[in-house]
Amino acid sequence: MSTLTQSESATAPQAGAAFLSVRDLQVRFRTEDGIVKAVNNLTFDLEKGKTLGIVGESGSGKSVSNLAVMGLHNPRNTTIEGSINLDGQDLLAASQKDMEKLRGNKMAMIFQDALAALSPYYTIGRQIAEPFMKHTGASKREARARAIEMLRRVGIPQPQTRVDDFPHQFSGGMRQRAMIAMALVCDPDLLIADEPTTALDVTVQAQIVDLLKDLQQESGTSIIFITHDLGVIREIADDVLVMYAGRAVERGTMREVLKRSQHPYGWGLLSSIPRINASVDVPLEPIPGTPPSLLNPPAGCAFNPRCAYKELVTGDRCTTERPPLAMANGHLSACHLTPAQKQSILTEQILPRLSS
Amino acid sequence: MLRFLIRRALGAFVIIFLLVALTFFAFHSSGNNPAQMNCPKGCTPQLLAQITHNMHLDRSLGQQFWDYITGLFVGQDMGTVGHCAAPCLGYSYAGQAFVWDRIAANYPATFVLAVGGAICFLSIGVGLGMISAWKQGSLLDRVSSSISLVGQSTQIFFIGPLAMALFVYNLKWLDRPEYVPITQDPWGCFMGMILPWLVMSVIFWSNYTRQVRSLMLEQLSEDHIRAARAKGMSNRYVWWRYALRGAMAPIITIFGIDLGAVFSGAIITEVTFSIHGLGFLAVKSVNQADLYLELGVLLFSSAAILLFNIIVDAAYALLDPRVRLG
Numbered sequence: 001m002s003t004l005t006q007s008e009s010a011t012a013p014q015a016g017a018a019f020l021s022v023r024d025l026q027v028r029f030r031t032e033d034g035i036v037k038a039v040n041n042l043t044f045d046l047e048k049g050k051t052l053g054i055v056g057e058s059g060s061g062k063s064v065s066n067l068a069v070m071g072l073h074n075p076r077n078t079t080i081e082g083s084i085n086l087d088g089q090d091l092l093a094a095s096q097k098d099m100e101k102l103r104g105n106k107m108a109m110i111f112q113d114a115l116a117a118l119s120p121y122y123t124i125g126r127q128i129a130e131p132f133m134k135h136t137g138a139s140k141r142e143a144r145a146r147a148i149e150m151l152r153r154v155g156i157p158q159p160q161t162r163v164d165d166f167p168h169q170f171s172g173g174m175r176q177r178a179m180i181a182m183a184l185v186c187d188p189d190l191l192i193a194d195e196p197t198t199a200l201d202v203t204v205q206a207q208i209v210d211l212l213k214d215l216q217q218e219s220g221t222s223i224i225f226i227t228h229d230l231g232v233i234r235e236i237a238d239d240v241l242v243m244y245a246g247r248a249v250e251r252g253t254m255r256e257v258l259k260r261s262q263h264p265y266g267w268g269l270l271s272s273i274p275r276i277n278a279s280v281d282v283p284l285e286p287i288p289g290t291p292p293s294l295l296n297p298p299a300g301c302a303f304n305p306r307c308a309y310k311e312l313v314t315g316d317r318c319t320t321e322r323p324p325l326a327m328a329n330g331h332l333s334a335c336h337l338t339p340a341q342k343q344s345i346l347t348e349q350i351l352p353r354l355s356s
Numbered sequence: 357m358l359r360f361l362i363r364r365a366l367g368a369f370v371i372i373f374l375l376v377a378l379t380f381f382a383f384h385s386s387g388n389n390p391a392q393m394n395c396p397k398g399c400t401p402q403l404l405a406q407i408t409h410n411m412h413l414d415r416s417l418g419q420q421f422w423d424y425i426t427g428l429f430v431g432q433d434m435g436t437v438g439h440c441a442a443p444c445l446g447y448s449y450a451g452q453a454f455v456w457d458r459i460a461a462n463y464p465a466t467f468v469l470a471v472g473g474a475i476c477f478l479s480i481g482v483g484l485g486m487i488s489a490w491k492q493g494s495l496l497d498r499v500s501s502s503i504s505l506v507g508q509s510t511q512i513f514f515i516g517p518l519a520m521a522l523f524v525y526n527l528k529w530l531d532r533p534e535y536v537p538i539t540q541d542p543w544g545c546f547m548g549m550i551l552p553w554l555v556m557s558v559i560f561w562s563n564y565t566r567q568v569r570s571l572m573l574e575q576l577s578e579d580h581i582r583a584a585r586a587k588g589m590s591n592r593y594v595w596w597r598y599a600l601r602g603a604m605a606p607i608i609t610i611f612g613i614d615l616g617a618v619f620s621g622a623i624i625t626e627v628t629f630s631i632h633g634l635g636f637l638a639v640k641s642v643n644q645a646d647l648y649l650e651l652g653v654l655l656f657s658s659a660a661i662l663l664f665n666i667i668v669d670a671a672y673a674l675l676d677p678r679v680r681l682g
Contacts, residue, residue: 070586096591104588111586116579120678121601131587166677182587 018045019222020069020190024082027061027068027246031077036294038064040246042082043325046239048189051216051223053237053254055230055269057291061246062226066192069224070109071099086190104131108183112195114175118167124151124178125163132185150181154211173204177211184215191216192224197232209235230273234258242266245292245302252331262333262342264307267350275354285353301336312341360681361670368662373425375658376651380421383647389413393645394449410436411449424651445655446648448641455652458637463656465535466633468545469625470618472553473560478611481561485568490595492573500565507562516555516628523551533629549631556625560614567610571603578602605675612668619664620657 027039039061046052054062067073068080071091084091086107091099111117118127128150129143138146144163151159154177167175176196183191193212197205209232216223225236233240233254240257242250242265250263261267268287289306292298298305304318313336317323325332328339335342391408392399408414412423423432427444434440437447437454445455484504488497523529533551536544575581576599584594621635630636634653641649673681 072582072585100588100590102588103586109583109586111579111583113579117583119580119584119598119601121598121676130584130589134588168678179583182583 018085019048019087020046020224021085022065022069022082023085025065025068025084026079026081027064027073028079029077030079031295034295037297038246038294039068042243042246042248044239044241044248044251046190046222046224048222049216049220050238051225051236053233053240054224054226054243055228055233055240056243057228059291059294060243061294062243063194064246065243066109066194066224066226069190070103070107070192072103072109101135104183104188105135105186106188107190107192108186108188109192109194110176110179110183110196112198114172114179114199115167117179118175118182120167123164123166124170127167128163128178128182128185131182135186146185147181150185151178153215154178154181154184155207156181172200173207176200176204176208180208180211180215184219184221187219188221190222190224192226194226195228196225197227197229205229205232206235212236230258230269242269245297246294247302247334248325248332249303249335250331250333251325252333256331260330260346261350262328262331262339262346263335264309264337265303266333267346268306270350270354301334309337309341309345312337357670357673357681360673361666364666364669368659368666371662372655372658375654376424377421379651379654380424380647381417383645383650384417388645390449390645390647407449410434411447424648445652448646448649450641450644450646451649455648458649459634459652459656462633462637464537465631466619466621466626466635468535468538468549469552469556469622469631469633470615472546472549473556473618473622473625474611474615476553477557477560477564477614480557481564482568482607484561485565486572486600488565488569489572489576492569497569501569504562504565507558508566510558512555512559512624513628515558516552516625519551519555520629533631535631535633552625552629552631555628556618556622563610563614564607568603568607571606572599575599575602605672608671608675609668612664612671616661616664619660621653 022042022044025039025042026037029036029038042061042065044052054066056062064073069084069086069091071094073080080092082092086102089102091102094102118124125144125147128147129140132138132146133140133143148159148163151163156162156174156177162170162174167178170178176199180196191212196212197208200208212223212225213236215221223236225233227233237254240250240252240254241248242257242263244265250257250261250266257266258270261270265287268285271285272287274284287306288308292302292305298319300317300319300321301307301323304310307318310318317336321336323334323336325334328335329343333342337345391404391411391413394411395404395407412420415423424446426432427440427442427446429442431442432440432444432446434447440447440454440456443456445459447453448455448458451458484500488500491497520533524532530547530551534548536548538545576595578599581594581598584598585591589597621633621638623635623638625631626633626635627639634656637649638653638657640646641653669681673679
């Protein structure tokens with residue numbers, strides 16, 4: 001643990017420079033079966049106007065860590081440690097009231113399933129206007145005008161009439177746009193997008209990603225984009241954080257992580273992407289096994305039961321010692337393989353397979 | 357909406373007609389001789405023949421049924437007992453009065469019992485459910501859950517006498533429950549009915565408590581609740597405007613069904629507390645094989661149930677924009 005923290009702080013960018021900085025974040029849930037260690041020692045920074053992509057399987061702690069940033073966990077069964085700093089303000093020390101003022105105003109979130117995330121009982125317009133009235137003190141009429149303007153900005157046709165529609169009258173893509181409008185109505189500085197494209201078909205996915213990029217250019221919003229779709233990450237992210245079993249296993253710029261991954265899990269992710277130009281006879285290579293239980297994660301490296309390169313590490317370090325997140329060949333990765341081994345596996349095995 | 361209401365009203369008429377027809381013919385196929393039952397002591401064949409004639413029992417069954425149905429709309433001449441004005445529900449030989457008058461005399465008690473009881477069970481039930489959901493897992497939550505369980509598994513004819521023994525005879529806080537016409541003495545009416553209201557509501561409210569609690573907890577775990585909080589809406593706002601709004605539709609449905617039940621005569625409550633309402637009449641009419649009184653009570657109670665059913669469906673459409681009436 002101590003080696004991990006040391007290497008983390010040694011390589012972490014200076015605090016204060018970043019708009020959002022998360023340090024040593026730990027999220028624990030108390031459940032009937034025991035304590036779930038959902039997020040462990042997570043550290044990352046996000047600069048203003050940049051996009052951080054967070055990738056990982058279901059249950060890897062992507063959403064949980066960001067719900068912690070938003071302060072949306074139930075304090076009754078959740079303990080959060082570490083520090084989350086947004087523009088100099090310590091979010092973990094902030095009161096409920098202060099958090100309410102920040103949410104929807106300075107930071108906002110969009111969710112995967114827009115139909116579930118919009119209340120079926122209120123019109124789209126009302127749901128967009130609500131946070132605007134709350135945070136700016138605008139009147140009903142001003143808020144309605146703002147809602148129409150937001151709907152126009154996110155590309156809803158005839159916003160003057162659609163503003164009075166209910167969510168069930170919108171198509172899937174339009175609902176996602178409406179939710180983006182709802183999140184951006186107060187011009188937040190931080191937007192957390194939790195798998196906003198997962199439930200959409202591919203063409204709509206591309207539209208939503210383009211929309212988010214455009215809106216980011218207009219207003220300089222920082223975005224955390226959570227997804228398990230590496231194709232989307234390539235489109236939108238500046239930096240990428242790969243999570244596994246509640247920990248960061250790889251972190252670096254998008255090009256570095258996607259082109260020169262230094263972690264067996266990252267290689268697995270890359271090999272499992274379908275490619276349009278690949279030979280149809282070459283089967284996709286899934287990562288064997290399933291994500292570990294966070295109630296009782298494997299000792300040592302959490303990925304070791306599924307790792308194909310475990311034998312290359314001398315001794316039993318993979319099963320006894322957790323690898324620190326350390327610099328190797330250009331970016332941070334948490335693996336016991338030596339940098340030289342990683343580089344040779346990448347160039348000799350992974351990259352040829354990807355370009356075949 | 358209007359088309360929906362008209363269609364449902366027509367449907368309700370058909371159902372009521374079928375119910376009345378079924379009851380009418382079932383009664384006559386039971387082998388009872390109503391004339392014999394209404395013949396006083398020392399019955400002579402002449403007297404029996406006279407009564408049979410008065411009750412129109414010498415006419416064919418079809419004719420009798422036709423008379424009854426037309427009487428509902430245009431009234432009926434009933435020989436020695438006089439003219440029965442529309443809507444004529446027939447004559448109750450056992451009670452020596454027109455059915456309409458007997459029901460009119462008894463319905464206010466049922467109405468007052470229903471309104472007061474419904475206010476009690478809705479407010480207590482929903483209130484306890486909300487508190488249980490708010491303070492989930494607390495002592496209060498557990499106590500109210502236990503009370504609900506007891507309430508669900510008990511019966512009015514058990515807790516009614518128990519409550520009377522305690523509050524009326526032992527502590528002497530209340531007089532013996534009775535229905536005093538509300539127009540005559542509102543306070544007396546309130547004091548006379550408070551025990552029946554509360555006892556009746558025990559049976560009903562537990563259902564609301566459990567439903568409201570689980571519906572609220574279910575709503576609070578919904579994505580749109582989290583999304584509303586992510587917009588910065590306060591917990592209280594989310595609780596009232598989002599969670600309660602979502603929990604309301606199923607509650608309204610249960611409430612409508614319960615209203616139909618109590619407005620059609622809470623038989624057990626009325627008999628337990630000797631309140632002379634519609635349910636009381638229903639029991640009496642069956643015991644005395646008083647066909648037309650039975651039919652009259654049936655008409656009223658089925659109309660109440662069907663009316664509240666239609667109201668529930670209409671309310672559903674008003675409450676949930678996704679529901680379309682058609």
